[in-house]
Structure formats: structure tokens, C-alpha cells
């Protein structure tokens with residue numbers, strides 16, 4: 001190892017926050033309007049236009065968005081929702097919180113996305129919805145999934161936490177399934193600190209999400225604090241406290257303005273990694289499908305001890321010693337104690353997800369990275385593996 005260690009720790013997925021966001025937050029603070037107000041409305045409209053959907057409803061997380069999507073679609077006790085084990089726990093938790101039962105089916109080993117063939121095999125009379133996850137920003141095989149959903153009259157609710165920019169064969173993610181949930185958590189491609197958005201083309205779902213997200217107060221409650229004077233509200237459902245604040249939307253407005261620019265930068269870094277690692281004994285992201293846009297949310301390496309001489313965890317430790325932060329996305333759902341014990345899952349039930357889970361490691365891909373940072377990461381990865 002003949003490379004000096006950099007002084008400053010390279011935080012994994014550091015957010016790129018710039019002056020316009022900072023000034024917009026200050027403006028909210030000075031105005032005194034911190035909660036849900038005009039900036040949330042503006043952010044929703046901006047996002048809606050970007051996706052091209054009929055409706056976009058801001059919430060305070062993607063998890064909240066997934067939960068509400070399933071509730072307004074009528075899912076609950078006795079229903080089954082098919083999803084992937086290769087995802088963040090919140091995908092599955094939000095199913096459980098509706099009272100429905102998550103049914104996991106294995107993913108493809110190369111794309112790491114839910115395998116449509118296995119969805120078909122898992123359908124029972126209780127199946128009500130499919131919940132695909134566009135993992136790392138790569139769109140799922142939507143043609144096959146839509147075909148299955150249509151044939152079996154299933155709802156299609158998408159976890160697009162990684163997929164704000166994703167396009168599947170010319171169709172924007174967020175404008176395909178019945179409901180789609182996005183995340184603006186600090187590590188995601190567009191951030192508001194905490195935050196999420198649901199898009200849909202169904203006016204009934206859109207109205208209900210608004211109501212359910214704010215205590216179940218009647219539709220107009222969202223407009224209650226306007227200059228039109230005081231209005232009584234009525235509670236029509238025991239709702240949730242899932243609304244987004246103007247303080248959060250203030251950040252999101254300017255993040256959205258740079259979404260294209262940031263994707264360009266992520267793409268550059270992605271290509272640099274692809275070229276630099278092509279000769280290493282590791283797995284790299286699968287090539288893109290034609291006519292699709294990958295949102296470049298996470299760049300992941302597959303570290304197999306038999307091929308590399310070191311394990312994934314040892315690799316992460318070595319990069320940590322070189323002041324580079326990494327992440328694991330994810331330890332598959334079925335390997336966590338709660339789901340394992342509660343649903344009786346075994347590692348071999350989902351062999352591809354288990355295989356990925358043991359090997360995957362994400363390296364930094366923030367648009368904040370300078371070329372010198374990228375070069376340093378590339379050199380460090382090569383030093384550790386060569």
C-alpha cells in the first residue's frame with residue numbers, strides 16, 4: 001500500500017447542500033411559516049411536473065408514503081403483498097403496518113431486482129398487490145410486472161426511494177404503477193432531510209393520501225391556514241401525522257432544480273468506476289437496459305472472498321482505515337431477526353438475495369465528490385484488492 005491516507009474522512013453519501021437551499025430555509029424561518037404551507041405546495045407541483053404524473057403528495061418520509069399508498073388502496077388484514085427481500089426494511093415494515101402480509105420472492109442475481117417469474121409463482125387468492133423496488137436506481141422489469149398485475153387484477157405500488165430520475169423504456173418511474181413512493185432522506189439523490197412524495201394518476205387515491213397524511217382531517221384542512229379566514233375542519237378518518245414541513249420543502253425546491261445536473265455528475269463517476277474496476281476480480285453493476293435511465297443512486301461492488309482473497313467486511317474495514325466511508329445495501333430482509341423469527345425464513349429460501357447480501361458494498365457516489373476524491377477512491381479500492 002503505497003498511497004498516503006487522505007486527511008479528511010470521505011463520508012458515504014454526503015449530501016450536496018448549496019447556498020440556495022440555505023437561503024430558502026432562512027427565508028422560511030424568517031417568515032415564521034415552518035409547517036405545511038406554500039413551499040410544500042410549490043415543491044409538490046415541481047415534483048409532479050418532473051415526473052409527469054397527475055398528482056404528487058408530499059409526506060414526511062417514503063416509509064409514510066408507502067404506508068399511506070397501501071392504506072388508500074384498501075390493503076389490510078388478510079391481504080398479501082409480494083415484494084423483494086433485497087430492500088430496506090421499511091418496504092416490508094410498511095406492508096406489516098397495514099395489517100397485510102409481506103410475501104417475499106427472490107431477486108435476480110445480476111440485476112438484483114425482483115424476478116417477475118417468481119412473482120407469478122407466489123400469487124395466491126389473497127394476493128392484492130405487487131411492490132417492486134427499483135433498487136440502486138435501476139428500474140424493475142415493468143413490462144413483465146405490469147402484465148402479471150393486469151392479468152391477476154393486482155395493485156402496483158412502487159418503492160422508488162432510489163429512483164427519482166429513473167425511466168423504464170421511455171416511461172418515467174412514478175407514472176407507471178397505481179401509486180409510487182419516493183424518498184428525500186439525507187442519503188438519497190434529492191434530499192429534504194426527512195421527506196417523501198407519493199405520485200399517482202388516480203384522483204381518489206390522491207385525495208385520500210392528503211387526508212390520511214394529516215390526521216384524517218377533511219380535504220380542505222390542507223388549505224385551512226390561508227388568508228381566506230378561519231375554517232372548521234372535520235375528521236373523516238383516524239389519520240396520521242405524515243405531512244411535510246415548508247422547512248423541508250425549502251431544501252427540496254433547490255435540490256430538485258439541480259436533479260439533472262447531479263445525475264450527470266453521478267453518471268460521470270459511475271463511468272469512471274466502471275472503467276477503473278473492469279479488470280478486478282469483483283462484480284460490478286449490470287449494464288443498463290436499452291431505453292432505460294438508471295438513477296445512479298448506489299454504485300455497488302460484489303466482493304467474494306473466494307475471488308478477492310478478502311471478505312466484504314474486511315474490504316469495508318480497509319477502506320475505512322483509508323478514510324473512505326462505505327455502506328451495505330442491504331442485509332436482505334429475511335436475514336434480520338424479526339422477519340426470520342416471525343415468518344420462519346431461512347437464508348436458503350431466497351438464495352440470490354442471500355448471496356448478494358453477503359457480498360454487496362456501496363462506495364461513495366455523491367455529486368459532491370471531486371475528481372480527486374474519485375481518483376483516491378479508485379486507487380484505494382485497487383490497492384486493497386490488487
Ligand SMILES: *Cc1c(COP(=O)(O)O)cnc(C)c1O
Pocket residue numbers: 060061062063064087088090091133159161162182183184185195196
Ligand atoms: C430509504 C429507503 C426507504 C425509506 O425512505 P424514508 O424516506 O427514509 O422513509 C424505503 N425503501 C428503500 C429502498 C430505501 O432505500
